[in-house]
Amino acid sequence: EAGVAQSPRYKIIEKRQSVAFWCNPISGHATLYWYQQILGQGPKLLIQFQNNGVVDDSQLPKDRFSAERLKGVDSTLKIQPAKLEDSAVYLCASSFGATTNEKLFFGSGTQLSVL
């Protein structure tokens, strides 16, 4: 079974530039999550999709971050413009459903460095 695919693996940009990350969840998984993991901290949920609808985006900085999941399959997370504090690993995860006991499967993340 293929896992959660993410690209790119690394990205280096200058502040005020734009960047986009891509995630392809496990086939058949209806729920998709984007987490931000700052160095030395645990992951923090940015946004959760159920199919192509947003379930929770309360911790997404909407002035600069946006995410979409067209057709309820793969997803793109964008930052525009980037700030130094956006340097982090961006993890994508998916699960079959959205119930609380669902197992989440994580990708290997995109490490973003903002200079």
Add this chain to the structure above:
Amino acid sequence: AQTVTQSQPEMSVQEAETVTLSCTYDTSESDYYLFWYKQPPSRQMILVIRQEAYKQQNATENRFSVNFQKAAKSFSLKISDSQLGDAAMYFCAYRSVETSGSRLTFGEGTQLTVNP
């Protein structure tokens, strides 16, 4: 809001020995799930073990077991017969049952080193 605290930034253990990682959490809810995730250098978070709060019996998965103390809001992970492949960052996480579509809340992590 729920919080998860891991008070040990780093731990080390000798191969084949046993180590315990600590986690405490704060919640006013009575029903929830607790998890331990492992994050190796590949960055991929891997579920190690899961505990349902309404179950009194501590969860066990092969060499991994938990000590769940609901009244004390404590959830420690014991790794027996430690192996070199156990070296990684370990995160404790909380997920509410009562909130629809609730998020996983992670602690700050504990870096585990296994010495040969």
